[in-house]
Amino acid sequence: MKEVKLNQIWDGDKLNNLSQFIISESQKQSEERKLKNELLSIQFQMEEAAENMWLDPIQNLTSKMSFIQGAKWQAERMYSEEEILEILCKSHNVENTSIVANMLKKWFEQFKKK
16 A cells, blocks of 8 residues: 655645635634634643643643642731731731721721632
C-alpha cells in the first residue's frame, strides 16, 4: 500500500479555498461571537502552555503544591468580616453598639466584595 502524503491531499488550491471560506464565514459572525472565539483561543493557548510548562512530573507536582500552599497562606492572612468591623470601630474610637458603629457596619456592607 502506498503512503499518501499530506501535500497530495491538501494542495495549494484546496488550502486557498479553505482559507477563503474561513475568512468569509468569520466575517459573517457578530462582534460578540468574534470576541468569544478570541477568548476561547487565548484560553486554549494558556491551557496548552500550562500543560507544557513543566514536562517533568516531579517539577509539575512541586509547582502545584507550592501554588496550593501559597493560596492557603494568603487565605490565612485575610481578615474576617467581624475583624474588619472591629478594626473600623477601634479606628474611630467607638463602641461596637453605638450609632457610629452601625453606620460603619452599613458602610462596610455597601463596599465589601460579594
